[in-house]
Amino acid sequence: MKRRIDIPLVATLSVLGFFVFIPMLSAFEFSIRTPLKGGYGWDQYIWAVTEEDFMHYILRSGWLAAVTVVITLLILVPTLTWLHLSQSKIRPLIDGLSLLPLVIPVVAFAVGAQISFPEFMQNTVLELPFLYFVLALPYAYRSLDIGLSSIPLKTLTEAARSTGANWLKTITAVIIPVIRGAVMATVALTFALSLGEYTLTVLLHWDTFPTWVTYVAQENLLGAIAISMMSLIIPFLVLTGLTLLAPERSAQRRK
């Protein structure tokens, strides 16, 4: 049978390629230039990984992003489960509130944090994950909301409880594994957003990987681009690796 060309798909991929991949490829091409020697080389990448601060800041951003993911899941999974199960009238209100971070300027969060956070929190970098959580909220909320809407949540919850599972076990042993796809998407979105957050971090005078890259760019633009490429590729490889290493159990058995 002759395979038909899916014109809308090809058109979408072409547009995506044009706007996403061409700038990325251009940046990559730029980062491997060696102006002094001429031609191409890995000089800037080698410089970046031997730079002492590189590992320091990438690890700091990494664990801050991980803490953000934990905070997001700890707050959102039980809250959304309760909202879905109780069929509460305030659910549309919460849906609307979850979108607010998209319209409130980041500077307002920064000022808000300095006014409202207790001093001991303002003195530690741990204030950042709580603010990253707010910034990631619109995406994380929607991802989990869709996941929970797609399963017979009430029946599964009641089945788990009547079989002897308390609420914690019901969430950890039944709900989260069943909406695993949505949880993974939430983890990826929140992690990526936290890892790349710049404005809020600068406003609160903290240094993380993105602020360090900006600092480096002032002295070595090619090096900064090489670092940015790595910060793009490394999380991509890590997340892809995680997804491939732990595929859906059901999909695995289906083969």
Added chain:
Amino acid sequence: MSSKSLTLKNVTKKFGSVLALDNFNLEVGVGELVALLGPSGCGKTTALRVVAGLENQDSGNLYVGDKDLSETPAHKRNMGMVFQAYSLFPNLTVEENVAFGLQMRKVSKHERKKKAESLLELVGLPTQGQRFTYQLSGGQQQRVALARALAFEPEILLLDEPLSALDAQVRVNLREEIRRLQLSLGTTTLFVTHDQEEAMAISDRVGVMSHGQLEQIDTPDTLYNKPATSFVASFVGTMNRIPTQLSDGQVQLFGKNFPALKSSNESGSVIALIRPESIGITAGSQDHNAKVLTRLFMGASSNIVCQAIDGTIIQSLMSSNESGDLHPGSEVKLEVLNKEVLVTNA
């Protein structure tokens, strides 16, 4: 199995302004299977959910044996429940589903596996343990749900219309299997259904509910043959409602007098309640009193719908062999085969 009795005392439950359970009382003996039967919205499912702890009663008490479980959360009640919708955990294999309750009770992995295997054997799915639930048919999924509900040896088994999503044949097979298992394990069971045939077929006693209360709870035989109220009489099985006159405790039907059951001594217009199988039909009689409208062939028996001279529609259930010569338009003689007749107010 450590089965216990189940008692509900004066349980009331309201949803907004709707009274779902109105001072509801129920007792289920040790090892007994009681079905709650009733029309939609009568409160039967609410009663079951209150027992399971999935709904909190507004007032009243719930006892398992002599232990008051009124305030105990669902996961600590030790009751197995099978739901109408397939409620298996899609992320777990069949065996893991069955063993879930044991896992929650911190039973060792080896014990869990052994128990799950024996339960799957018991419900006729010994080779399906490693499959995922979406690979099973509806009937098989409900068997797994039943095995899961029984695996941790619950004190009470609760069945919430477990057969209503299944095909007719599977439904009949599975209900027999549920009864066989229930009898062999001796588990006290509360079964909610809107299908009266199902309730009558497998229950020790059937409770007919209406407006949040039990109208009558009795053995299927008594319920069918001696309904306590006209609601029960109309709800359970098919009932002919024939208008007639009551005088001196007697009603006249098709020219004959019958003693009225449970009647007051009042005279006047009443409705006689007669089962289709208690209506006899004679074809070709000179003194005919009705005309056949339709004959519905149902295999061994046929349902003959007649219209009496006064216009009342009357159904008769008779053997298909004997009703072969009855056709629409045939003039026939109807008679009541009962010795006594149940009546209700007109």
